Amino acid sequence: MSSDQNLIEQLGDRLSGLRGRLTPNVGMDTVTWFRAGGPADALFQPQDEEDLAAFLRAVPEEIPVLVVGVGSNLLVRDGGIRGFVVRLSAKGFGTAEAISPTQIRAGAAIPDKRLAAVALEAGIGGFHFYHGIPGALGGALRMNAGANGVETRERVVEVRALDRQGSVHILTNADMGYSYRHSEASKDLIFTSAILDGYAEDVDVIRTKMDEVQHHRETVQPIREKTGGSTFKNPEGTSAWKEIDKVGCRGLTIGGAQMSTMHCNFMINTGTATGYDLESLGETVRSRVLENSGIRLEWEIKRLGDFERGKVIEPFLGARA
Template sequence: MPGIAGSGEAEGGAPRQAAPAAQSRLTQNAALAPLVWFKTGGKAAWLFEPATVEDLAKFLANLDASVPVLPLGLGSNLIVRDGGFPGLVVRLGKPFAKVEALDATTLRCGGGASGILVSSTARDAGIAGVEFLRSIPGTVGGFVRMNGGAYGRETADVLVECDVILRSGARRTLTASELNYTYRHSDLPAGAIVVSATFRGEPGQPAAIQAEMDRIAASREASQPLRSKTGGSTFKNPPGHKAWQLVDEAGCRGLKRGDAQVSDKHTNFLLNLGNATSADIEALGEEVRTRVKEKSGVTLEWEIQRVGVAK
């Protein structure tokens, strides 16, 4: 792999030095569209799926510092541009998707664990306060990085600490206070990959926790286009405003560009109706931003991460 310090390349293009463990996988020219919710976008130069934290740390330590690295969770809040990602994509799979209760109020969660798994494990252990994660279509790593939240709660309310692998391959434990959380933002170092996190809730009754999860699930079903190719919430809520309302007031409900469309059901969601390109989706988002600015004077900020190069 280009960028492995002092390694050269083995037959087929795989790196000799920093070779992954037997259960880890390294794929060249890996298609990313099947791995993201929009089902669009180009390929990654390399896709690394580590089997262990140690293997991930070793691999990054031997990777040239000039090679860009992109952590990938469920691909729900992401646009991969049509020219692909010219670096290494790291996807944390099943080895990083475990969740366990440490005591009556604390959970240890792998960076690849989904919000549904975290909340259901908490329910079974009688831990309340993390039900909101049930509604966020992502993984623990993304929640920690973006201070993911919904229904009046956010990651900053429950995070105790997280373990990360830095871009250099070094391991660090960061407390919630060190991340300096604000709305949909943290000071997690660039290129750092969250491999686990500790969440703290409060004692609760499983039946009551399940009832709250059911309420959240029903609310999402009623208000969001869950069965569509989408990326989740497109824009951050500006101070004092709701993004969806600004989009609606700017006349963008149902607005199309190619096969990309602003959802009729929830105007802060963009949809791929079937054959949209990433360029269509991103351009539609920019048109929405322009119309909102002209109508209300408010500049919407993207919540969806946009990565890679245009085709």
């Protein structure tokens, strides 16, 4: 194979017959909400689950395959991502429907906010919290996304997924191994859909709850900025923002990256931030909190890809405590 061939050209006929869109050298700054990060070797957008399975069977296992959602809580490093990035299409994976008076079947690419709207239309309660989560269901399933006192694990009945060989798996709620902002499901699984369960509730009551969620977001979160949502998970017994505020990191800026002055557990790209700026800022905050209180803040934002040569960032900036 020629060293100047892109990944799609290298695989040649192995990818023939796929119906989805294959694109080489995609800048991840066009995908993530941070609008920062280096390129992926290639992007595949499958038309449906069958197309995704065919792709997974076609790509040699030594080539990495990484699925991303809408890019809302994703920080991509400036060296980019090796192998394929998969983004599920809205047409093939972004629909939802009520299948009983309390249950919804939803594709993994449906935006969380749209899922909340489907539940509202069906008079199914327990999904209002998704109205305030800026992501898609696949990511919510993976990280047990939650807000306003409700978590995804409270709604999940079963999750449908494909493994790296393109085989289908059905995971129960227990199989997902949920804990705070985490699931134990294999990282190799790509979620394609889920059955979720709520409860019958008056539409006006649901709408009021959704309005409250929206009001809360607009008044305390920098939702109109280039941000990735909550940067760090809440430590046990306290809130991440409180610990960040204690060490004077509200408004802290490195390059084009800043901890929001509105909500200091939100990191924003003020316009020129690189992946390096953003991760440097996050690790600076972590190191200062660790030094002050001994608390080791855990990233809630997913960081992916390679560092640029000479720009490796050590966790906690190498601090020990």
